[in-house]
Amino acid sequence: xxxVVCIKYVPDTSEAEVKVNPDGKTVDDSRFSFDINDxxxxxxxxxxxxKEDKGGEVDVxxxxxxxxxxxxxxxxAKGCDRATRVEDDRIAEHDPLLVAKVLAGAxxxxxxxxxxTGCWGDDFNHMSTGVALAEYLGVxxxxxVKKVEVLDGKVRAHRELEGGLMEVVELELPAVLTIxxxxxxxxxxxxxxxxxxxxxxxxxxxxxxxxxxxxEVSVDASQVVLENLYIPEVESAAEFIEGEPEEKAEKxxxxxxxxxxx
Amino acid sequence: MGDILVLAEHRQGxxxxxxxxxxxxxxxxxxxxxGEVKVLVIGSGIDELAKKMSEYGVKVIAVDxxxxxxxxxxxxxxxxxALLDDLKPAVLMTGxxxxxxxxxxxxxVEKNLPYVAEAIDINYEDGTLKATRNIYSGKVNATVAxxxxxxxxxxxxxxxxxxxxxAASGDVxxxxxxxxxxxxxxxxxxxxxxEVGDVDITQSEILVSVGRGLKEDKNLPDIEELAKAIKADIxxxxxxxxxxxxxxDRQVGTSGKTVKPKLYLALGISGAFQHLAGMKGAKTIxxxxxxxxxxxxxxxxxxxVDDMFKVVPxxxxxxKELKG
Numbered sequence: 075x076x077x078v079v080c081i082k083y084v085p086d087t088s089e090a091e092v093k094v095n096p097d098g099k100t101v102d103d104s105r106f107s108f109d110i111n112d113x114x115x116x117x118x119x120x121x122x123x124x125k126e127d128k129g130g131e132v133d134v135x136x137x138x139x140x141x142x143x144x145x146x147x148x149x150x151a152k153g154c155d156r157a158t159r160v161e162d163d164r165i166a167e168h169d170p171l172l173v174a175k176v177l178a179g180a181x182x183x184x185x186x187x188x189x190x191t192g193c194w195g196d197d198f199n200h201m202s203t204g205v206a207l208a209e210y211l212g213v214x215x216x217x218x219v220k221k222v223e224v225l226d227g228k229v230r231a232h233r234e235l236e237g238g239l240m241e242v243v244e245l246e247l248p249a250v251l252t253i254x255x256x257x258x259x260x261x262x263x264x265x266x267x268x269x270x271x272x273x274x275x276x277x278x279x280x281x282x283x284x285x286x287x288x289x290e291v292s293v294d295a296s297q298v299v300l301e302n303l304y305i306p307e308v309e310s311a312a313e314f315i316e317g318e319p320e321e322k323a324e325k326x327x328x329x330x331x332x333x334x335x336x
Numbered sequence: 337m338g339d340i341l342v343l344a345e346h347r348q349g350x351x352x353x354x355x356x357x358x359x360x361x362x363x364x365x366x367x368x369x370x371g372e373v374k375v376l377v378i379g380s381g382i383d384e385l386a387k388k389m390s391e392y393g394v395k396v397i398a399v400d401x402x403x404x405x406x407x408x409x410x411x412x413x414x415x416x417x418a419l420l421d422d423l424k425p426a427v428l429m430t431g432x433x434x435x436x437x438x439x440x441x442x443x444x445v446e447k448n449l450p451y452v453a454e455a456i457d458i459n460y461e462d463g464t465l466k467a468t469r470n471i472y473s474g475k476v477n478a479t480v481a482x483x484x485x486x487x488x489x490x491x492x493x494x495x496x497x498x499x500x501x502x503a504a505s506g507d508v509x510x511x512x513x514x515x516x517x518x519x520x521x522x523x524x525x526x527x528x529x530x531e532v533g534d535v536d537i538t539q540s541e542i543l544v545s546v547g548r549g550l551k552e553d554k555n556l557p558d559i560e561e562l563a564k565a566i567k568a569d570i571x572x573x574x575x576x577x578x579x580x581x582x583x584x585d586r587q588v589g590t591s592g593k594t595v596k597p598k599l600y601l602a603l604g605i606s607g608a609f610q611h612l613a614g615m616k617g618a619k620t621i622x623x624x625x626x627x628x629x630x631x632x633x634x635x636x637x638x639x640x641v642d643d644m645f646k647v648v649p650x651x652x653x654x655x656k657e658l659k660g
Contacts, residue, residue, distance in 0.1 A: 200453040202441035209442035238530030256578035297450030312639035323650035336566040
């Protein structure tokens with residue numbers, strides 16, 4: 075099996091304060107910690123599990139800055155064989171369809187049986203890149219996949235629907251699968267793997283190297299315009315309980331018991 | 337011109353809530369664009385579903401064909417591709433659901449049309465269609481404008497708006513399937529129902545629910561102690577079940593269970609909208625999270641901004657004392 079896993083370096087905003095820059099179109103990411111997108115981490119693990127089970131190779135593909143090489147090396151430390159990093163500031167990052175077009179450009183000369191992406195991005199949550207990529211490549215796809223069974227020339231993908239229901243679909247290979255979190259237990263990179271990863275091939279390419287016309291994937295090429303970003307007003311009706319942790323606990327305990335809630 | 341084509345979603349013979357929720361958005365956009373709302377129902381044996389959608393006073397187009405007995409993204413894409421050429425709506429709208437995300441991006445690429453995923457609202461102002469999105473862990477909103485195109489494609493977040501009540505009767509028009517034969521390269525195999533666990537959290541009176549803030553499973557005893565003191569069941573967010581701390585059948589949210597307990601204690605849960613959709617119907621919500629910006633506080637009745645590991649043991653002790 076030849077698998078390509080597409081990963082993205084994203085900021086962790088789950089517990090961070092987010093501020094919009096004065097341009098109104100970007101956020102101040104100077105204090106964010108960046109790492110692999112959560113679902114992509116599961117996609118890496120799934121690609122390595124398949125390699126361990128069926129043999130073959132795993133290529134990593136990522137669009138991102140130099141700093142993201144830490145993430146790429148980590149994927150290689152876990153068992154991926156080589157990597158391509160696309161760096162080009164002309165790519166319209168806000169448009170998942172154009173991001174997919176760039177990824178397709180990077181894959182057009184490659185042989186593969188499977189392409190994995192995370193099923194959604196922690197930053198923009200479009201859930202679109204993988205499915206759009208399949209269309210550009212002209213191959214099958216299934217999204218939100220929580221179990222992968224590789225068969226002869228086919229793959230069975232268990233798609234996670236709402237309410238915990240699974241939809242099982244069978245696709246002819248090659249195929250793009252967008253991987254859902256929780257599909258496996260991502261491993262920690264072994265020390266030996268971390269050392270080996272430093273020696274693995276990591277190619278850095280531009281749009282010109284890929285033969286992708288920058289005019290076709292630029293902000294101007296996008297059919298949607300990011301007009302502005304703003305912090306939504308949150309109307310919280312909550313009573314905020316103040317004090318030291320113990321005081322807060324005591325006040326809450328009293329509210330819950332007096333209100334007959336417990 | 338200016339028509340809004342809404343693709344209704346149904347599964348196993350039942351219309352899904354998103355189909356009704358879109359009826360809160362589509363009419364105002366249609367009015368602003370000077371068009372009408374048309375609802376498309378694709379399936380097999382869908383008379384009842386088509387009739388139910390027509391009760392929103394809209395024209396329903398029903399494509400009723402055995403080929404659509406089960407959802408198949410490839411078939412939907414082919415059918416919609418032909419229907420867009422035929423009907424030429426200004427907007428094609430469906431849900432950002434496991435169904436919508438499986439074909440809309442591909443359709444947008446195939447037809448070279450503008451696409452905005454997971455809008456929480458859409459408006460038509462000064463000749464431009466604009467979508468509002470909610471990004472970066474729910475902390476930022478983005479306004480995205482569509483460039484002029486024959487059809488703008490958009491998906492709507494589940495639970496972003498309240499579904500209106502049906503108001504009037506409309507017509508159902510049957511249309512022949514634009515797809516004439518089955519496709520060999522993608523097959524629906526089966527549905528697999530979720531596993532049933534030892535506790536049905538949809539029936540629990542009190543839930544103590546944990547999220548990413550739990551950090552590791554060795555911190556669970558503190559939570560179990562609290563749950564025991566108030567006779568609560570333990571549940572978790574997607575992060576907690578993905579990490580294996582909490583069994584999957586106890587996951588609260590769109591991909592898990594929708595719960596309505598009388599008391600819901602959210603501990604270390606930031607409150608992604610998928611989680612909120614599963615628990616905002618709880619009678620009383622208490623949230624403990626160290627991030628003051630956590631979206632969970634928007635639905636909480638009582639809020640504590642602090643480290644859950646400092647609050648929870650003290651809370652357990654105090655509750656034990658008060659309850660004797």
